Amino acid sequence: xxxxxxxxxxxxxxxxxxxxxxxxxxxxxxxxxxxxxxxxxxxxxxxxxxxxxxxxxxxxxxxxxxxxxxxxxxxxxxxxxxxxxxxxxxxxxxxxxxxxxxxxxxxxxxxxxxxxxxxxxxxxxxxxxxxxxxxxxxxxxxxxxxxxxxxxxxxxxxxxxxxxxxxxxxxxxxxxxxxxxxxxxxxxxxxxxxxxxxxxxxxxxxxxxxxxxxxxxxxxxxxxxxxxxxxxxxxxxxxxxxxxxxxxxxxxxxxxxxxxxxxxxxxxxxxxxxxxxxxxxxxxxxxxxxxxxxxxxxxxxxxxxxxxxxxxxxxxxxx
Numbered sequence: 001x002x003x004x005x006x007x008x009x010x011x012x013x014x015x016x017x018x019x020x021x022x023x024x025x026x027x028x029x030x031x032x033x034x035x036x037x038x039x040x041x042x043x044x045x046x047x048x049x050x051x052x053x054x055x056x057x058x059x060x061x062x063x064x065x066x067x068x069x070x071x072x073x074x075x076x077x078x079x080x081x082x083x084x085x086x087x088x089x090x091x092x093x094x095x096x097x098x099x100x101x102x103x104x105x106x107x108x109x110x111x112x113x114x115x116x117x118x119x120x121x122x123x124x125x126x127x128x129x130x131x132x133x134x135x136x137x138x139x140x141x142x143x144x145x146x147x148x149x150x151x152x153x154x155x156x157x158x159x160x161x162x163x164x165x166x167x168x169x170x171x172x173x174x175x176x177x178x179x180x181x182x183x184x185x186x187x188x189x190x191x192x193x194x195x196x197x198x199x200x201x202x203x204x205x206x207x208x209x210x211x212x213x214x215x216x217x218x219x220x221x222x223x224x225x226x227x228x229x230x231x232x233x234x235x236x237x238x239x240x241x242x243x244x245x246x247x248x249x250x251x252x253x254x255x256x257x258x259x260x261x262x263x264x265x266x267x268x269x270x271x272x273x274x275x276x277x278x279x280x281x282x283x284x285x286x287x288x289x290x291x292x293x294x295x296x297x298x299x300x301x302x303x304x305x306x307x308x309x310x311x312x313x314x315x316x317x318x319x
Contacts, residue, residue, distance in 0.1 A: 004089035006034040006105055006177070009079040010096050013069060014043045016051045018097040018224065025098075027058060031105035035086055036061045037079045042069025071315050073189030073198040080188045084180070091183060094175035097128065097224035104219040108177040111165060111216040117179040119212040120203065122171045123219025124162065127155075135223055137162045138215045139170035146262045147204075147250055168213045173199040175221050178211075185209055191312040192252075196238065197245025204253050236291040240317045243271060243299035244306070251307065271296045291319070 008026060012019040019038070026036055038061060040048050048065055055063060064082065066075060076093060083091060090109060094100065108121045115121075125135045137153035149170045153162055176199075186205045189198045203213055243266070250262040278293035298318050305311075 003031065003033040004109065005086065006031065006090045006092050006109065007083040007086055007088040008034055008036045008092045008094065008105075009076060009083065010036060010038050010094060011072065011075045011079070012038065012040045012043060012051060012096050014047045015096055016043075016047055016054065019051065020054055022094075022096050022098050022100070023056065023061065025100045025102075027056065027060065028102050029100070029105050030102050031109065034060060034092075034105060035088070037083055038063045039075055039079050040065045041072075041075035042066055069315065071193075071313060072195040073193050073313075074191060077188035080183055088180055090177055090179055092175065092177045093173050094221070095173075095223060098174065099128070099222040100175065101220035104175070104221060105177075107216055107218040108175075111214060111219070112177060112179065114165075115212060115214055117181065118210070119214040120171060120176050120178045120182065120206055121214045121216060121219070122168070122174070122176045123215065123221060124158075124217050125172075125174055126158070126220065126222045128222045128224040131222055132158060134158050134162070135225065136172075137217075138168040138213075139172075141169035145258055146265070147253060149200075162215075163217045165214065165216045168215045170200060171203055171213045171215070173202075174223050175219075178206075182206065182211055186211070190252075192248055192306070192310070193245055194241055194313040194315045194317075196241040197249050200245075201249055201252065204249070208253075234289055234292045236295040236319070237317050239292050240295040240299045240302075243296050244303050247300070247303040248306065251303075267300060271300055294318070 010022065023036060040051060052063065055061060066078060080091065090112065092105060092108065104123060108123065111121045112119060124137055127133050127135045134153040134156045136151040139149040140152050142148050142150055186209055190201050193201060207213065246266055247263060250259050254262065274296050275293045278289045281287040281289060295318055
């Protein structure tokens with residue numbers, strides 16, 4: 001009996017080596033009935049041409065190119081819409097800087113069925129360069145009032161402490177599988193976000209519709225992390241997109257009183273604290289994080305304008 005069709009959605013942006021290795025790992029999957037929907041989302045012409053030339057010849061692989069980078073959310077939405085043409089049962093959305101275990105798709109489909117296909121399913125994430133060390137295994141909510149989450153399992157040695165199928169408070173879409181019916185119910189990614197926070201917004205919308213977020217430990221993946229935007233440490237781009245997305249998520253999913261409370265806390269405890277700290281570090285320590293601090297403040301100004309205009313995110317980010 002033919003297994004249900006899974007469409008694997010994969011975006012590339014000037015990361016050919018990672019993408020090709022990811023595709024290679026997918027093609028070794030023991031789950032038989034899947035298609036890889038590879039979308040090159042605005043890579044340079046040279047990188048896009050090189051990628052296309054080096055793609056394996058396999059009827060499981062479908063390739064599309066978007067000339068201009070339209071962001072993670074809109075790029076993923078393009079793939080979700082194209083995927084409907086294949087009439088799949090499931091989507092598997094995953095990052096391209098990953099290697100997936102050959103049993104992961106089967107385990108995620110199995111877990112989805114155990115929850116009557118009413119769940120978004122993810123699994124265990126290890127470090128790409130430390131394959132036996134956990135990167136994280138999901139999120140725990142530490143404050144529902146402010147939608148505050150912490151990552152679980154960060155940099156822990158895997159000793160079986162996360163080996164049960166559990167409902168998660170929040171998941172990332174480093175890899176996540178869900179039925180097409182869920183997509184039809186909750187839609188794709190919000191155009192208000194560029195990259196940061198877009199997955200949290202979508203997961204919250206899913207939970208608001210009654211769907212569960214499920215972690216299954218037998219679905220395994222190795223992840224590099226943030227390579228498309230130059231890493232996370234004191235990255236001005238990350239700072240800008242992270243603050244704007246934190247504020248947008250709380251505006252969209254909290255009542256107004258709780259949103260105002262969160263807005264003030266983020267502004268004073270995070271943004272202004274970092275801004276003042278940057279002045280101190282530069283003056284007394286010779287450490288310059290000015291761009292990082294300034295972009296946090298600029299993100300607040302961006303958000304304030306967004307509250308009035310509700311404009312779609314174009315990926316603008318101050319240098």
